[in-house]
Amino acid sequence: MRVALVSGNREKLPYVVIPFGLLYVAASIPDRHDRIFVDLCFEDDPKAALASRLSEFGPDVVALGMRNIQNSDYSGSSNVIQYYKELIDTIREAIDVPIVMGGAGFSVMPAELMEKLRPDFGISGEAEEAFPALLEALDRGGSGFDAIPCLHRFEEGRLISNSAAPGFLDMRKLIRPDRSVIDPRYFSESGIESLQTKRGCPLRCDYCTYPIIEGRIGRTRDPEDIVDELERLSAHPGVNHVFIVDSVFNLPRKHAKAVCQEMIDRGTRLPWTCYINPLGFDAELADLMRRAGCAGMEVGSDSGSDAILKRLRKGFSTEQIRNLHRLAIEYELPDCHTFLLGTPGEDFDDVRRTLDFIVDLDPFSAILMAWVDDYEALDADLARERRVLRDKILEVLDAEKHKFPWWSIPSLGVNYSAELFSTLREHGLRGPLWQHLRGPAAGQTPHRRRRRTAVRQ
Ligand code: B12
Ligand code: SF4
Numbered sequence: 001m002r003v004a005l006v007s008g009n010r011e012k013l014p015y016v017v018i019p020f021g022l023l024y025v026a027a028s029i030p031d032r033h034d035r036i037f038v039d040l041c042f043e044d045d046p047k048a049a050l051a052s053r054l055s056e057f058g059p060d061v062v063a064l065g066m067r068n069i070q071n072s073d074y075s076g077s078s079n080v081i082q083y084y085k086e087l088i089d090t091i092r093e094a095i096d097v098p099i100v101m102g103g104a105g106f107s108v109m110p111a112e113l114m115e116k117l118r119p120d121f122g123i124s125g126e127a128e129e130a131f132p133a134l135l136e137a138l139d140r141g142g143s144g145f146d147a148i149p150c151l152h153r154f155e156e157g158r159l160i161s162n163s164a165a166p167g168f169l170d171m172r173k174l175i176r177p178d179r180s181v182i183d184p185r186y187f188s189e190s191g192i193e194s195l196q197t198k199r200g201c202p203l204r205c206d207y208c209t210y211p212i213i214e215g216r217i218g219r220t221r222d223p224e225d226i227v228d229e230l231e232r233l234s235a236h237p238g239v240n241h242v243f244i245v246d247s248v249f250n251l252p253r254k255h256a257k258a259v260c261q262e263m264i265d266r267g268t269r270l271p272w273t274c275y276i277n278p279l280g281f282d283a284e285l286a287d288l289m290r291r292a293g294c295a296g297m298e299v300g301s302d303s304g305s306d307a308i309l310k311r312l313r314k315g316f317s318t319e320q321i322r323n324l325h326r327l328a329i330e331y332e333l334p335d336c337h338t339f340l341l342g343t344p345g346e347d348f349d350d351v352r353r354t355l356d357f358i359v360d361l362d363p364f365s366a367i368l369m370a371w372v373d374d375y376e377a378l379d380a381d382l383a384r385e386r387r388v389l390r391d392k393i394l395e396v397l398d399a400e401k402h403k404f405p406w407w408s409i410p411s412l413g414v415n416y417s418a419e420l421f422s423t424l425r426e427h428g429l430r431g432p433l434w435q436h437l438r439g440p441a442a443g444q445t446p447h448r449r450r451r452r453t454a455v456r457q
Contacts, residue, residue, distance in 0.1 A: 001139055003035040004059035005181075006050065008087055009067040010041050012418060013410075014433060015190040020245060021103055021127075022065040023177035028128040033135060037181035040087075047086060051094040061138060062091050062099050063131065064119065069105040069377055073369075073410035080105075081377055085117055098138060102127050108209045112378050114152045114159055122152035125213055126169055126199065168199065168215045172222070176229060187238025191430060194245045195233065195272070197226050197259050201247040203277070205300075206313045207343065209374065210247040220255045223262040230263065234270045241295065241431040242272040249274035250281055260288035271295035273432050276335075278320040286331035294333055296364075296435045299324060301337040304357020305350045312343060318357060325363055336365035336434045342393045343371045351393055359403060365434040366407040367416075370394055406438045 005026050007019035019039060029035055038053045040046040054062065064087060069080055084101075091099055098120040106113055110124040123130045130148050137144045145151060149165035186192075198220040201210050233239050250256045276297040289297075301321045303309050309317060321337070328335040339358060341351045358366050370390040376383035390411075397409050408415040421433050429436045 001033045001060040001135055002058060003029060003033050003135065004054055004057055004062045005035060005037050005065070006062060006087070006091075007037075007039045007041065007065045007067075008046075008084060009065070010043075010046065010083075011068055011071060012041075013071075013073075013416070013421070015192060015421065016041055016186055017067075017190075017192070017243075018182050018186045018194055019065060019067065020177060020194040020196075021067065022063075023179060023181065024175075025063065025065070025102070025127050025131050026181060027175050027178040028132055029135065030132060039181075039183050042183060042185050047090040050087060050090050054091060054094045059095065060097055061135065062095070062097060064088070064091070064099060064101050065103040066101055066106040066113070067103050069108060069113075069374060070372065073416070081113075081116065088117055088119060100131070100134060102131070104213050107213045108374055109378070110150075110152050111159060111161055112375075114154075114161075116378065118154075120153065123148075124150045124152065125164065125215075128169055128174070129165075168217070168219060171199065171219045174221065184238065187236070189425070191238055191240035192432070193233045193236070193239045193242050195226065195230060195242050196245050197221055197223075197249065198246050198255065202251060203248070203279075203315055204313055205302075205315070206311070207373075214247060218252055218255070220252070223255070223258045226259055227262045227266050227268060230268055230270065230272075231266065234268060239270065242270050243432070244272055244274035247275065248277045248280075250276050250285060251279070253280040253282070253285060256280075257285055257288055260285070260292035260294075263292035264288065268293060271431060273298065273435075275300065276324070278316040278324040281324050281327065283327055283330070286327040286333060290331045290333055295431055296334045296336060297328065298432075299335055299337045299363075302340050303343070303346075303350070304339070304354035304361070308343065308346055308350050308354075311345055322361065325361055328364070334364040334435055336367065336432075337361070337363045338367045338369065340369050340371045341397075342389050344373075346371075348392075348396075351396065355396075355400065355403075358407070364406075365437060366404065367434070368397060368404075368407055368409045370397075370411060408434060408437070 005022055007022050009019060026037060036057045038050060040050060043049040066084055071080060088099060100121040101119040102123040106122060107124040110122050114122050121134060130150055133148045145153060149162055151162045153160055198218050200215040200218045202216055202218055233242055271293050273296040276299050302312055302314060304318060306317050325335055339354055341354060370393040373386060376386055394411055398412055401409060401414055410416040415437055424433050424436055
């Protein structure tokens with residue numbers, strides 16, 4: 001069969017990210033199928049580019065990857081969905097073949113997106129086994145769909161969604177993503193590669209969609225194999241930083257330590273950033289991370305109110321956030337905390353408590369977001385209702401932003417805009433840019449040294 005893999009993502013903030021999931025799908029396609037990879041990220045006219053590539057290639061099936069259903073400040077979900085609708089129309093006008101959707105964004109609400117966008121098929125969650133199985137079924141003339149886990153399709157206009165497989169993919173069988181198809185502009189624009197050390201998160205935070213995509217059981221890769229892959233990334237002249245895309249790098253903690261130890265033993269040089277949870281973070285891990293080249297930790301702290309953390313079922317307290325921050329200073333690991341203001345059930349006192357907490361915590365960096373429910377993209381009433389609270393929160397943030405000059409408020413464009421980021425890149429700054437908003441690069445006192453001294457006094 002002739003397979004066209006299309007990455008629809010065009011989000012440029014906080015930086016362009018390689019279509020990592022689709023690279024795994026590309027690698028999983030058996031060699032007997034011909035394929036092309038169409039990445040719309042840098043196209044001036046994505047629909048025209050898509051139509052022309054498809055007409056030239058003449059695929060038998062088009063696989064359309066949907067990474068995000070939100071834009072980066074979470075304000076433009078309906079635009080993103082409309083954009084994908086237009087891509088599907090473009091594909092149908094160019095060629096009459098089955099369209100298969102998948103990807104992290106699609107997996108968040110597959111049934112709703114199937115109904116709204118009407119592709120022929122969808123696969124939610126990881127697709128290294130399901131996608132080749134679907135190609136096989138299509139090749140056979142369209143039989144055996146029932147046996148493919150997490151496949152969504154229409155039969156006589158009715159949506160049929162197969163249930164998940166009893167187990168997820170065994171990480172020992174995971175093949176490397178096909179990096180040969182990456183557009184070189186990702187390297188000239190950001191130079192950030194992606195690496196995955198495990199899939200799955202065992203926690204149950206109330207709003208979180210990650211376990212829907214990757215499952216709840218942490219499936220870890222062999223540290224030696226991970227560092228082999230990292231070493232290959234280091235050899236690429238355009239790669240200057242790696243983002244470890246695991247939902248949480250430090251759970252299980254033992255595995256994170258083993259990965260860091262392997263990096264230290266093999267002397268890897270590439271700086272990296274990862275998501276860290278205050279649970280499962282200790283001095284030994286902080287020390288290993290520092291020595292293994294960690295340049296920054298992104299922390300989903302979410303709230304400065306213990307009652308809200310409990311309601312969100314985060315499993316940690318504000319004291320554990322403080323503990324993480326103390327270790328971050330001690331081991332010189334810049335920490336960037338995301339806070340969600342106005343989650344369901346929160347009132348203004350809670351929002352105020354979180355703002356006070358952030359000022360008192362004084363992390364290296366913080367990103368303040370007014371909460372957006374993914375379902376707002378599909379439910380206009382919910383969106384209207386939520387917007388009222390969100391607008392009030394943003395008004396408060398606008399009035400008080402001078403109190404937190406280092407923090408980013410994406411919805412207000414504070415320390416978060418294409419212009420700022422491109423200026424920082426032009427100055428040669430690398431990695432996630434929050435790492436440069438404070439410190440010498442921004443013309444300020446080196447935060448880490450200053451803070452470390454403070455702790456030791
Ligand atoms: C790491 C990460 C980031 C990092 C990325 C760093 C990097 N260098 O890549 C950073 C912090 C920069 C980031 C930013 C954003 N992110 Co993010 N991110 C993630 C995370 C944790 C992992 C993504 C990943 O790479 N996974 C590993 C790959 C291998 O898995 P995968 O992409 O899911 O692919 C598998 C399947 O989905 C499927 N598949 C993938 N493509 C296709 C295509 C087809 C046709 C098929 C059939 C199957 C298929 O098979 C793949 C292999 O098994 C996910 C959450 C999660 N746990 O999935 C959120 C997630 C993807 N991000 C999300 C969002 C919203 C964003 C931002 C818009 C938000 C923001 N303000 O930061 C930006 C957008 C950035 C951009 N330019 O597009 C959302 C997207 C859904 C949504 N709600 O819109 C997610 C799902 C988290 C969430 N909130 O639910 N992100
Ligand atoms: S720790 Fe992170 S990935 Fe895991 S459930 Fe909570 S928010 Fe989701």
